[in-house]
Amino acid sequence: MKLYDYAFSSAAYRARIALNLKGIAYEHVIISLLKGEQSSAAYKAINPQALIPTLEDGGYVIGQSLAIVEYLDEIYPSPPLLPSYPAEKARVRQIAYEIACDIHPVNNMRVRAQLKAMGHADDEIMTKWYAHWITVGFAALEKQLSGSKQTGAYCHGDTPTLADICLVPQMANAYRFKVPVDAFPTLVRIDKTCREHPAFAAAAPEKQPDAA
Numbered sequence: 001m002k003l004y005d006y007a008f009s010s011a012a013y014r015a016r017i018a019l020n021l022k023g024i025a026y027e028h029v030i031i032s033l034l035k036g037e038q039s040s041a042a043y044k045a046i047n048p049q050a051l052i053p054t055l056e057d058g059g060y061v062i063g064q065s066l067a068i069v070e071y072l073d074e075i076y077p078s079p080p081l082l083p084s085y086p087a088e089k090a091r092v093r094q095i096a097y098e099i100a101c102d103i104h105p106v107n108n109m110r111v112r113a114q115l116k117a118m119g120h121a122d123d124e125i126m127t128k129w130y131a132h133w134i135t136v137g138f139a140a141l142e143k144q145l146s147g148s149k150q151t152g153a154y155c156h157g158d159t160p161t162l163a164d165i166c167l168v169p170q171m172a173n174a175y176r177f178k179v180p181v182d183a184f185p186t187l188v189r190i191d192k193t194c195r196e197h198p199a200f201a202a203a204a205p206e207k208q209p210d211a212a
Contacts, residue, residue: 001019001024001057002026002027002029003016003019003028003054003056004056005028005030005053006032007030007208007210008176010172010173011053011064011169012052013204014065014069014165014166015068016203016208017165017169017200017203018068018069018165020202021079021081021160021165024072028209033052038051038052047063051064053068057075065100066096066097066162066166069162070162079159079160081160081161081162081165082162083157088156091148091156092156092161092162092163095141095155095166096162096163096165096166098137098141099137099141099166099167100166102137103134103136104173127177130179134174134177135179135180138181138184141184142185145186145187145190153193160197164200167194168200171187171188171191172204172205
């Protein structure tokens with residue numbers, strides 16, 4: 001199994017966590033976003049979206065981190081990353097999608113690059129943009145998770161799920177860009193619990209071969 005990866009891609013971070021939780025050995029293929037390697041003809045032949053991550057498994061090529069995680073969960077069902085009961089499964093997906101589909105996309109590297117290309121190059125403006133969308137999203141998540149009996153040590157119950165796989169990389173982004181998170185104690189608590197789990201710890205950006 002081969003993962004086209006970049007240490008500081010939060011989407012790739014999700015895929016690494018899932019692979020580690022499943023105990024799957026894989027080959028890293030580093031695609032540097034800073035060097036623009038995702039836009040090379042060679043990589044676009046693999047993933048026409050020119051996005052990270054991409055998973056190759058035999059003859060299958062899968063892009064999009066959530067598709068990768070759910071693929072892994074289906075072919076390696078233990079430990080499960082989604083609950084079996086439909087309503088609980090929907091809750092986990094809701095949390096994951098709030099992060100992966102609403103918070104992350106407006107702040108990712110290509111969006112920030114386009115904003116700069118359109119004349120919004122001031123670092124202070126960019127920092128405020130980044131912090132705004134994380135804060136709005138985290139405020140909703142904090143209320144949702146702190147007010148639910150289904151929240152346990154992790155986002156849903158006491159074992160890691162797809163929701164945690166999405167939360168931890170987004171929390172890492174918040175810390176990296178110095179976004180205050182004191183107003184979100186439930187998210188901070190869950191993130192700390194996750195980071196103490198070996199699968200999450202090994203997937204951290206600073207532990208990757210291209211982190212230097």
